[in-house]
Amino acid sequence: MTAPLLHRADPYMPPEAPLARPIQNLSAPYTDATAPGVARTRAWLWRLATFIPAFATTFALVAAFTDWFAMGGLTGFEMLLISLIALTFFWISLSVATVTVGVVRLFLARPTAAAPRTGPALDVALLVPCYNEVPWDVFGNACAMLEELDAHPTDHRFTLFILSDTRDPATAEQELCAFATLRARLPERIRLHYRRRAENIDRKVGNLADWVEHWGGAHDAMLVLDADSLMSGEAIVALTDQLSADPSAGLIQSVPQLFGAETVFARVQQFASTIYGAVLAEGLATWADHEGNYWGHNAIIRTAAFASCAGLPRLRTLRGDGALILSHDFVEAGLLRRAGWGVCFSPRIKGSYEEVPATLIDYVIRDQRWCQGNLQHLKLLASRGFHGVSRFHLFHGAVSYLLSPMWFALLTVWALIGTGADKNVIRYFSGLNPQVQWPEMTAVHSTALLIFMYGMLLAPKALGAAAIGSAGLRVAELGGPVRFAASFVAELILSILYAPILMVQQTLAVLRTALGLRIDWKPQVRTGGRYTFWSMLKFHWLETLAGAGLLAGMGAGIVSPWLLPIAVSLALAVPLSALSGVNLTRFRATAHALGTPEVYAAPAIIRAAKAHRAELRETLRGLPEAAE
DSSP states (O other): OOOOOOOOOOOOOOOOOOOOOOOOOTTTTOTTOOOOOOOSSSHHHHHHHHHHHHHHHHHHHHHHHHHGGGGOOOOOOHHHHHHHHHHHHHHHEEEEHHHHHHHHHHHOOOOOOOOOOSSSOEEEEEEEEESSSOOOHHHHHHHHHHHHHEEEEEEOOOEEEEEOOOOOOOHHHHHHHHHHHHEEEEHHTSSEEEESHHHTTTTHHHHHHHHHHHGGGGEEEEOOTTTTTOOOOOOOOOOHHHHHOTTTEEEEOOEEEOOOOBBHHHHHHHHHHHHHHHHHHHHHHHHHHHHHOOOSSSSEHHHHHHHHHBOOOOOOOTSOOOOOSSHHHHHHHHHHTTTTOOOEEEETOOOEEOOOSSSSOOOOOOOHHHHHHGGGGGGGOTTTOOOHHHHHHHHHHHHHHHHHHHHHHHHHHHHHHHTTTSSOHHHHSSOOSSSOOOOOOOHHHHHHHHHHHHHHHHHHHHHHTTTTTTTTOOOOGOOOOHHHHHHHHHHHHHHHHHHHHHHHHHHHHHHHHHOOOOOOOOOTTTOOOOOHHHHHHSHHHHHHHHHHHHHHHHHHOOSSSGHHHHHHHHHTTHHHHHHHTOOGGGGGTTTTTTTTHHHHHHOHHHHHHHHHHHHHHHTTSSSSSOOO
16 A cells, blocks of 8 residues: 655644743743642651762761872772772762662552542643654554553543654555554544654754644643653553642652563663662652652643643854754753642552664663763753752753763773772883872772772662562563573673673763763664674774773782772673674573563563554555665
């Protein structure tokens, strides 16, 4: 089946219902007169319970290092080292504190029966923006969600829109065929629409803005999905019920679980997200309260509030032209809260899913784009009217990438320190004692530091594993005690191995962004790219070289041996990258490795989506193939 490509005409869309979307002025505060305001809560107590321990632990560590280094008087070099330790360690402490709050909150929570909805029925638009995605995956997920919603008892009204920005003609042809197939298959009462923009103006931001301005007026709320998003009917209705019951909420963000992982690296992420992500999300939702954040998808938003409060301006640049805000979601959440609307997390709603990059290189490529967008947030911190917690979310988004060059600098300094004044890199190569008073790295100091740092890094994982029962998981759903323990150890080891490689890659991404080198936002390769040995070596040459240098320094006795785990990881970056793409489902013995409930017993929505994807793929097989 073939059909002509769409341009600006929208024959598969309903009548337009325009909605004004004014662009916000970040130099002046703004309050939405229609916002009912957010009720005061005791969130400040949870914030104190989170941030005070994080600051206290960091202060204690800095005090210990200062006392240690000050034996011969503090030098500028030592003060720099202490500053790096403080900056990097605070965020580790904050993560531990957030997870601890999440564990406490889950233990205190009492199971309650679902309360009947107290608000009005809502007309909700499910929006699926896509850009050169695999059509059968996008439309297969859409079909599964629509069928579940049709079978779910509710008086809310749902309409799904596929909002295409696809540029490739063959892919667009497949999208139209997939839409026609679903439209013919689904009952007439199920509302499904498709629109392809003639021009890809402002990427995803412009795609959603175009829908809001032309059709947003007909819908009370919009549930924004990603091209790989999947949500059960129960989860969609639960989010809608919450928005209906809370008139002060402008946005409610679900916490997507990962699904569909088949490779080693994808399974590591999926397992970690399932086991540790639940308590982290619970802690974040607890102290963020109505000043939550937005991750760009799987969230329900009050359409009129979004239109009136979240129109994104352009950013000033040194070149004078306005720059598009790339990581728009954090900013939109801040604008909604600024205007008087609540922004909340709802981590206990299950059935919200997204897919995960299949290989290490695919993950890094996506991460490079996110780094470029998140670092833009630093320019927005001085904007007028933002709530303090919203500013913190913006700052934290940027710091999450800036931490990598900080860690890289700290480890570089530690490598240069070596084992003290007598054995260090500078003296080894210069033959002279430099004008630096090196801290004395005794075996006791090194061991104590190693245990403490790794203990803090691993504490969130241990807490998350200990609290799986409170998070609604049973060990039986994870393959039983033996398989769960094996998965826990495997994830721990693989995470430790991949972390230094990701640190180097994020450092490079930060440097590229700082130098003004723009990264093209291409569609994500969701099934994983195929990489040769030489392409992996070209991608990971810096890590490989750094790891080899560290190992050589240890062999010469001038680099501290406590850096050995990091050195091994970096030196083996290429084989570890190759390992990341190994498909575990090809072998019976590894099919359930690092398994989660989605692996052992996939929910009905995931099974339905996979079935619809396969059917649509067969239907579209005869059409011209999409360009790579």
